[in-house]
Amino acid sequence: MKKINVAIADDQILFRKGMIGIINGLADTQITIEADNGRTLLEAIATSETKPDIVLLDLSMPELNGVETTKILHADYPDIKIIILSVHSDERFVAHLMELGINAYLFKNVEPSEVEKAILAVIEKGFYFNEVFLKAMKNRMLGKKPRLLIQDNIPSTLTQRELEVLDLICRQYTAQEIAEKLFISTRTVDGHRNNLLEKTGVRNTAGLVVFAIKNNLLDPSALL
Structure with a gap:
């Protein structure tokens, strides 16, 4: 290395x-x-x-x-x-x-x-994301009053495969591990990741995790 x-x-x-x-x-x-x-x-x-x-x-x-x-x-x-x-x-x-x-x-x-x-x-x-951060995110989402977000309509535009890739990204799988788990190529994984970045408008993988948590696509407890 x-x-x-x-x-x-x-x-x-x-x-x-x-x-x-x-x-x-x-x-x-x-x-x-x-x-x-x-x-x-x-x-x-x-x-x-x-x-x-x-x-x-x-x-x-x-x-x-x-x-x-x-x-x-x-x-x-x-x-x-x-x-x-x-x-x-x-x-x-x-x-x-x-x-x-x-x-x-x-x-x-x-x-x-x-x-x-x-x-x-x-x-x-x-x-x-360490345990302190994930607990903070969970507490913030639990205490947050429901309100309409600009991205409320975005999750509905994600395909089932994109949601699967997003879930595995959040669970800290590498591109190679995601490819093996879903029986697809790493290039295809990268393609799904790029689509997710474009659709959600976030900057990077970390932003995808925050997006998933904020839109209730992932419970922070699942990552602890």
């Missing part, structure tokens, strides 16, 4: 240096870019010959915060995966970031082993 190139942006020096030590200590990952704010991060990526596979991004930073940096990264470097590292646990805020297209959201008090788990999952499956 080739090394996973990771960039990190966090203005807390002690935390950033600690994360760099953890990432560089893992078997298949290495820090290639270090920054103390979003603007410095973007400048470093622009001039780097090797773009990072993943960006570990703090939310509260000077110059350019994590939310604005996320928007620019998606516009300029859509292939770069984003993992947010934050102390904020507000469910509405977390869900909003997922809708912006991040691939994982980790609280800063997680164990180093979970950081590694998240990085590998994001590379292999496109997203990583």
